[in-house]
Amino acid sequence: xxxxRLASFLAAAALxxxxxxxxxxxxxxxxxxxxxxxxAAQPAPKPRVERPLRGKVVVIDPGHRLGNARFPAEINRPVxxxxxxxxxxxxxxxxxxxxxxxxxxxxxxxEARRLLRRQGARVLLTRPDNSADTxxxxxxxxxxxxxxGQPGPTADVRVSLHGDGVLSSGAHGFHVIRPGDLAGWxxxxxxxxxxxxxxxxxxxxAQGFTPATYVGSDGIDVRTDLGTLNLSDVPAVLAxxxxxxxxxxxxxxxxxxxxxxxxxxxxxxxxxxxx
Numbered sequence: 486x487x488x489x490r491l492a493s494f495l496a497a498a499a500l501x502x503x504x505x506x507x508x509x510x511x512x513x514x515x516x517x518x519x520x521x522x523x524x525a526a527q528p529a530p531k532p533r534v535e536r537p538l539r540g541k542v543v544v545i546d547p548g549h550r551l552g553n554a555r556f557p558a559e560i561n562r563p564v565x566x567x568x569x570x571x572x573x574x575x576x577x578x579x580x581x582x583x584x585x586x587x588x589x590x591x592x593x594x595x596e597a598r599r600l601l602r603r604q605g606a607r608v609l610l611t612r613p614d615n616s617a618d619t620x621x622x623x624x625x626x627x628x629x630x631x632x633x634g635q636p637g638p639t640a641d642v643r644v645s646l647h648g649d650g651v652l653s654s655g656a657h658g659f660h661v662i663r664p665g666d667l668a669g670w671x672x673x674x675x676x677x678x679x680x681x682x683x684x685x686x687x688x689x690x691a692q693g694f695t696p697a698t699y700v701g702s703d704g705i706d707v708r709t710d711l712g713t714l715n716l717s718d719v720p721a722v723l724a725x726x727x728x729x730x731x732x733x734x735x736x737x738x739x740x741x742x743x744x745x746x747x748x749x750x751x752x753x754x755x756x757x758x759x760x
Contacts, residue, residue, distance in 0.1 A: 536603075536604055536605030537604055537605065537756060537760060538601060538604040538605040538606035538755070538756060538759060539604075539605030539606075540605070541605070541606045541607070541641045541642075541759050542606070542607045542608075542609065542631060542638045542639065542640045542641050543601055543606050543607070543608050543609070543640065543641065543642055543643075543644070543755055544608075544609045544610075544611065544630055544631040544640045544642070544643040544644070544719075545594045545597055545598060545608060545609070545610055545611070545643075545644055545646065545751075546610075546611040546627050546630075546643065546644065546645035546646065546713055546723075547587070547590035547591045547593070547594035547610065547611070547612060547615075547646050548577060548586060548587070548590045548645060548646055548647040548648075549574065549575060549576065549577035549585075549586055549587040549590065549647075550574070550587050550612055550615060550616070550619065550620055550621060551585060551587045551588060551591075551615045551616060551617045552616055552617045552618050552619045552620050553574055553575065553576045553577070553587070553620045553621070554576045555617070555618075555620070556619075556620035556621075559573065559620050559621065560572060560573050560574040560575065560576070560620055560621065560623075561573065562623070564623045564624060564625040564712070565625050565712070565716070566624060566625065566628075566710070566711070566712030566715060566716070567628075567667060567670045567671075567709075567712055567714075567715025567716055568667070568669070568670060568715070569710075571624065571710075571712055573621060573623035573624065573625075574620065574621055574622070574623055574624060577590075577647075577648070577650075578648060578649070578650025578729050578730070579650075579729060580729045580730070580735040580738065580739060581730065581732070581735065582735065582739065584729070584735070584738070584739045586647065586648040586650070586729060587615055588615055589648050589726075589729070589738050589739075589744070590646040590647060590648065591612075591614075591615040592744050593646055593726070593744050593747045593748050593751070594610055594646055596744055596745055596747075596748030597747075597748040597751040597752055598610065599748075600748055600749065600751075600752035601752050601755060604752070604756060606755070607638060609630060609631055609637065609638070609640065611626070611627040611630050612627075624711075624712035624713050624716075625712055625716060627645070627712075627713050628712045628713040628714070628715065628716030628717050628721075629716050629717075629718075630643075631643060631719060632716075632717065632718040632719065633718055633719075639719070640719045641719060641720075641759055642681060642719060642720050642721070642755055642758060642759060643713075643717050643719055643720070643721040643722075644681075644685070644721070644722055644723075644724060644751060644754075644755070645713045645714070645721070645722070645723040645724070646723075646724055646726060646751075647723060647724065647725050647726065648725065648726055648727055648728070648729040648738060649697075649725040649727065649728045649729065649730075650728070650729055650730050651699060651700075651728050651730060651731075652730055653699060655698060655699075656697070656698060656699035656728050656730075656731060657695070657697070657698055657699075657727070657728050657731035657733055657734050658694070658695040658696050658697035658698050658699075658704075658727065658728065658734070659689055659694050659695070659696060659697060659704060659724065659725060659726050659727050660696065660697040660700050660701040660704055660705065660706050660724075660725050661682045661685045661686050661689075661701075661704060661705055661706070661722050661723075661724050661725075662682075662701075662705075662706045662707070662708050662711065662714070662722060662723040662724070662725065663675075663678045663679055663681070663682035663705065663706075663707055663714075663722050664678050664707075664708070664709065664711070664714040664715065664717075664721065664722075665707045665708060665709040666709075667709045667715060670715045670716070671709070671714065671715055671717075673718065674717060674718065674719065674720050674721060677720040678714075678720045678721055678722055680720075680758060681720045681721070681722050681754070681758045682705050682722045683705070684754040684755075684757045684758045685722060685724060685750070685751070685754035686703070686704040686705055687754070687757075688749075688750040688751070688753040688754040688757065689704070689724075689726075689747075689750045689754075690704070691750065691753070692746045692747070692749055692750040693746065694726075694727070694746070694747075694750070697725070697728070699728075711723055720758070724751075726738070726747050
């Protein structure tokens with residue numbers, strides 16, 4: 486190699502060595518993609534809703550039906566009421582202002598159903614509506630709905646709702662009717678029905694209602710002539726929630742706030758009994 490070519494080669498080598506041996510490049514900061522991921526905030530868990538009546542079946546029997554008066558032949562037909570016969574149904578009573586018992590019991594039943602469903606219960610009504618164009622059903626059908634062996638689910642409890650129509654001066658307040666001991670009919674439900682009657686009486690008092698002044702004892706009466714009780718094979722009571730012919734009772738029964746109080750008492754009594 487000539488001296489000139491050797492000098493050029495050595496100069497090029499030195500230049501390359503200088504490039505390789507210069508200062509190191511500054512470190513590159515990690516990109517955001519390389520940074521550890523931040524955990525996304527999780528929504529707070531919803532509070533658990535207590536449903537103490539889940540799996541329970543409640544029959545509510547709103548007495549009468551608005552159209553009964555238009556079908557006298559049908560509602561007067563005799564049916565079994567527990568070893569004897571009674572008329573299929575009746576028209577019910579009304580307040581002096583014309584507010585019908587059938588409408589009162591229907592509206593309380595709807596409110597009570599709403600409250601019981603919120604607690605998890607399945608609620609069966611013995612009639613589908615308050616139509617003025619139809620009648621019934623008869624007391625034997627109402628008394629057997631929810632019984633073991635009947636179509637549909639078997640009930641745990643049955644409550645029949647009514648309003649009284651006593652004209653006696655000073656007669657006011659509610660009373661809860663429980664079945665008496667009727668051999669072959671109510672002897673299997675008489676004892677638990679006593680407790681149900683007490684629970685409903687206590688719940689009505691807690692809502693500010695007064696036991697009847699004209700019938701029963703401390704808000705409780707006992708009867709063996711009611712088909713809706715005699716034909717039931719599950720604990721059952723019938724509540725006369727007030728006297729619709731007494732002015733004070735009527736004002737409460739005609740008001741939405743009053744009907745809600747009745748419904749709250751019913752829901753509380755069923756929950757107490759089934760718990």
